[in-house]
Amino acid sequence: MNGKEKTPKMPKLWQALLTLGFLVAMLAIGIIVYGVDPHVPMFMGVIGAAVMSLCLGYKWDEIEKAMFSGIGKAMQSIIILAIIGILIGVWLDAGTVPAMIYYGLKILKPSIFFIATLLICSITSLATGTSWGTIGTMGVALMGIGYGLGVSPAMTAGAILSGAYFGDKMSPLSDTTNLAPAMAGTDVISHVKFMMLPTAITYGICIVFFGVLGVMQYHGGAADMSKVNELQAALEDMFHLTPLQLLPPVVVIVAVACKMPAIPGITLGILTGGIIGLLGQPNCTLGTLFSCGMNGYVCETGIYEIDELLNSGGLMNMMFSISMTIIAMMFGGIMEHTHQLEVIVNKLKALAKTPARLVAMTEVTCVASNALMPEQYISIVVPGRMYAEEYRKRGLSPESLSNALESAGTVSSALIPWNTCGVFILGTLGIGVGQYAPYAMFNWLMPVVCLVMAFMGVTVADKNGVRLTKKNLKSGKARLEETAGE
Numbered sequence: 001m002n003g004k005e006k007t008p009k010m011p012k013l014w015q016a017l018l019t020l021g022f023l024v025a026m027l028a029i030g031i032i033v034y035g036v037d038p039h040v041p042m043f044m045g046v047i048g049a050a051v052m053s054l055c056l057g058y059k060w061d062e063i064e065k066a067m068f069s070g071i072g073k074a075m076q077s078i079i080i081l082a083i084i085g086i087l088i089g090v091w092l093d094a095g096t097v098p099a100m101i102y103y104g105l106k107i108l109k110p111s112i113f114f115i116a117t118l119l120i121c122s123i124t125s126l127a128t129g130t131s132w133g134t135i136g137t138m139g140v141a142l143m144g145i146g147y148g149l150g151v152s153p154a155m156t157a158g159a160i161l162s163g164a165y166f167g168d169k170m171s172p173l174s175d176t177t178n179l180a181p182a183m184a185g186t187d188v189i190s191h192v193k194f195m196m197l198p199t200a201i202t203y204g205i206c207i208v209f210f211g212v213l214g215v216m217q218y219h220g221g222a223a224d225m226s227k228v229n230e231l232q233a234a235l236e237d238m239f240h241l242t243p244l245q246l247l248p249p250v251v252v253i254v255a256v257a258c259k260m261p262a263i264p265g266i267t268l269g270i271l272t273g274g275i276i277g278l279l280g281q282p283n284c285t286l287g288t289l290f291s292c293g294m295n296g297y298v299c300e301t302g303i304y305e306i307d308e309l310l311n312s313g314g315l316m317n318m319m320f321s322i323s324m325t326i327i328a329m330m331f332g333g334i335m336e337h338t339h340q341l342e343v344i345v346n347k348l349k350a351l352a353k354t355p356a357r358l359v360a361m362t363e364v365t366c367v368a369s370n371a372l373m374p375e376q377y378i379s380i381v382v383p384g385r386m387y388a389e390e391y392r393k394r395g396l397s398p399e400s401l402s403n404a405l406e407s408a409g410t411v412s413s414a415l416i417p418w419n420t421c422g423v424f425i426l427g428t429l430g431i432g433v434g435q436y437a438p439y440a441m442f443n444w445l446m447p448v449v450c451l452v453m454a455f456m457g458v459t460v461a462d463k464n465g466v467r468l469t470k471k472n473l474k475s476g477k478a479r480l481e482e483t484a485g486e
Helices: 013-033 039-055 060-073 075-094 096-105 110-128 131-149 153-170 175-184 188-217 226-238 243-257 262-280 286-295 304-310 316-337 340-351 355-372 376-393 398-415 420-429 433-439 441-455 470-484
Strands: none
Touching: 013 039, 013 316, 013 340, 013 376, 039 060, 039 316, 039 340, 060 075, 060 316, 075 096, 075 175, 075 243, 075 262, 075 286, 075 316, 096 110, 096 226, 096 243, 096 262, 096 304, 110 131, 110 153, 110 188, 131 153, 131 226, 131 304, 131 420, 153 175, 153 188, 153 398, 153 420, 153 433, 153 441, 175 188, 175 316, 175 376, 175 398, 188 262, 188 398, 188 441, 226 304, 243 262, 262 286, 286 316, 316 340, 316 376, 340 355, 340 376, 355 376, 355 398, 355 441, 376 398, 398 420, 398 433, 398 441, 420 433, 433 441
């Protein structure tokens, strides 16, 4: 060998697909057959990627550095996830999240049942950052009210899911909203701001749709509002609720509007919530704020919906998402460094010669991931790491990728019966995908709107954040070609 070290080989397509296939198999066996969380199956995928890398001629030290490099790329998002865990715990103890839910319930009127359901679930999911928590609490209560009104359970479920997944997609408190930018290489605030236009258009269509549906379905029947009244009374007993409790999220929104970076902006929300809690909640002390920030808020009212919804938050409860991000980035780091993702994407990009087609390919991959590796997180992780480098090479902003990941990966999970989300919804609401899918307007319309706007140049932007709208499409193409040639 003339004293020279052996150069690692470029992986062949079948080798990269074998590594990816092994990950799919591990996730499918773990999630579908045994019903376990995706973390250890994902780690088995890391082992598979490492073994393939050794076969390609990489030394262990290099593989280990690749894992560390992958984790390093997501470090900002990992820190934000940790801080958000603290924020949720503090906001619960301070009465901020309960106030958002309480005032949201006040808008529920039988004559606008579907729109009210959409808005209540949106508010709850935005406040808590969880679609599952919203579906399992407010969703269950609203299904009961829908039965009392005599409206279609499938339509009610569609409104519940549209609101729940809107919040899951847009809330900075949501794990998927933090995971997508981590995979794409941007920050959560830039990601949320980039998603606003296409999501607002989709949400506006949903409001019109459910408004018309409500007029067609509602015939003046009396609804049993006892469950809603019970929830409101329980929140009033536990907290001193005033509009002042809504100030912390306003502070965060203003901070974002003023272009404050994500970490100090969210921290400002924690401090504001803590101060308001100390001033306005009789049971809130510095000690309880510290405890809730660490371990989450503990609620024991005996009312299932309230306990399920408010037992949340805390740094430790965010470790599920943090550990998932770390393991996923270990896999991504190896696959990127050893060029295994590159050879797969090189085959796929032949079908995606324009930025819009690349967005389309990303969305298709997300939906396929939700079907083949039936877990919402994985539908963001795997496509995110597959395409991140290709978006960069083409001079596209990472927000273009993160938006596509959320617009397809996050929302389509509820439309696949064997996905963990589809299974959860069936078990919780008692209604299957085949029944509610036509009315889950937000879930199936969001990928379509994102794709249409990609071909219009709105949901793709260059590396400077300039959207490639028709007006600047020619100059945008020139900038992209210049970047690709660098």
